[in-house]
């Protein structure tokens with residue numbers, strides 16, 4: 001990747017009520033740097049719903065329209081329609097939702113909006129559980145993880161839902177993964193998403209959560225980088241559901257990533273091998289599409 | 291111009307006249323004809339609006355909320371299961387003070403599947419902060435829909451226009467459809483009080499802790515308390531243009547009535563017939579039609595009913611464990627009044643069963659011949675042995 005300047009403009013105030021090291025805060029900062037001030041955020045219930053500030057405060061310099069947990073994509077569809085009817089085609093409407101609001105309860109609305117090819121960006125910051133309500137599992141929780149609803153010996157056995165593939169199957173205009181550890185890549189992707197106005201665009205952001213993943217807050221970015229470097233969270237783009245571009249190729253074993261987090265502390269070597277196998281399989285599947 | 295219209299199309303004609311800009315809806319019998327006609331109007335260009343074919347009612351109301359927050363006149367329509375599915379967002383729409391208008395075709399809730407007339411769906415949403423208006427015939431449906439936009443935008447609360455499944459939605463009647471110019475005179479362009487705007491970035495609908503939440507709820511209640519008066523003003527304005535008005539309630543022959551029947555929706559029409567007949571037979575009977583259910587017009591209702599000896603409320607709904615919902619509201623309205631007539635609560639016509647003149651006569655007869663109301667609602671027309 002060419003050297004790149006991070007835009008100086010900031011649309012986040014210096015202050016939010018997220019936890020120290022919150023990956024989702026970093027994600028928002030970069031997303032808005034790319035999108036600029038002509039952006040309206042539609043926000044279903046999630047950590048960010050709280051972080052954005054209690055009445056009458058706000059953490060952002062762009063408007064936020066909060067909405068019910070399942071309705072991020074639907075509320076954005078309505079807002080987009082209103083702006084269009086008012087002749088404002090310039091403003092970007094971006095739904096900003098957690099993994100629960102995207103993979104689970106909001107999935108139907110998202111699928112509907114993408115099938116209608118609504119002209120908006122849907123950004124999902126993925127911290128791999130329902131963090132706002134106290135670290136319960138979601139369908140984005142990876143195999144191997146303990147959460148408060150997959151505790152003890154009942155740690156999660158099933159795979160993480162592959163949301164980008166699900167959206168690619170909708171032939172979505174643009175879908176991409178991004179990571180808080182790769183800010184240039186993330187900014188480029190948000191800029192690209194903005195420029196592809198006219199259809200639905202989806203960005204899946206890996207956003208670490210020190211609190212929920214049981215690790216020190218200063219590990220947030222490092223862990224996010226390792227997720228990419230182990231091919232556990234590959235950085236790639238899909239256009240029109242078929243044209244794939246891989247942005248990074250990892251070279252590290254998944255153990256390096258798993259071992260640093262309390263949520264995986266119970267895993268045996270055998271368990272970790274099994275997870276490595278899953279990662280390898282997924283990586284192979286992805287490479288077939290490139 | 292007089293046209294012969296289905297009740298559903300009385301709604302869609304009004305939506306066209308109201309120059310609605312965004313409609314989001316999901317199909318459910320018997321609401322479908324309303325939204326089909328609107329989507330046709332959008333397609334052929336007679337209505338300059340965006341029609342969003344969402345994938346569920348939850349999304350229909352969410353999209354309506356998004357659109358209304360974006361500052362345009364917004365409409366949706368649903369029924370029964372669809373309304374129940376929207377429940378979470380009904381609270382959202384009123385809490386956010388959005389003037390969304392929704393046509394709600396009263397239909398029974400499953401199980402068993404039943405697409406016919408029943409009021410339980412809309413009445414179960416009575417605490418959601420929506421203004422609710424119940425219609426008696428096709429003309430009233432059209433007029434009420436048009437009025438609903440003006441009322442909603444005046445008080446910044448959403449309005450539900452309620453019409454009976456099939457008895458209204460699928461019944462063709464002559465309806466006077468206003469011309470464009472008169473409709474515009476009655477209903478000015480929409481100027482939203484609050485709108486999401488990048489020039490004035492606000493955090494809308496955010497976390498609201500105990501220190502502020504209660505005041506927000508209070509503001510909704512204050513708006514509701516104003517809504518009755520606002521409806522009067524809306525009706526006066528409507529009357530000046532169209533020479534028609536309906537009122538929050540309508541009292542028919544109540545002045546000297548010993549027994550007053552109370553009903554809402556198309557059952558009112560049947561009651562009118564029966565009351566006329568009974569009057570000819572010398573019975574001192576009157577009729578109170580409830581048009582505005584939320585806010586409940588307690589004061590005028592108790593004014594009208596305090597002269598009566600007995601009140602017979604016909605409910606096409608049931609709140610299990612209590613009984614007829616209109617009856618509860620009537621009792622509550624009367625409780626602090628000096629003169630409290632006996633309130634006789636009847637449940638009839640659920641799930642599309644007819645309320646015939648005989649049903650109403652039976653209700654009248656039982657009321658007249660029973661000294662005191664039963665402790666529980668009396669079910670009329672139940673089949674024996676079941």
Ligand SMILES: Cc1ncc(C[n+]2csc(CCOP(=O)(O)OP(=O)(O)O)c2C)c(N)n1
Nearest residue numbers: 045046047069098099100101129130131132
């Ligand atoms: C209909 C509904 N069900 C449940 C909740 C409670 N709830 C609020 S946020 C949340 C979890 C959000 O998880 P996610 O989308 O992953 O975002 P995160 O909190 O992790 O940032 C839940 C379950 C709700 N607000 N609405």
Ligand SMILES: [Mg+2]
Nearest residue numbers: 098099129131
């Ligand atoms: Mg989450």
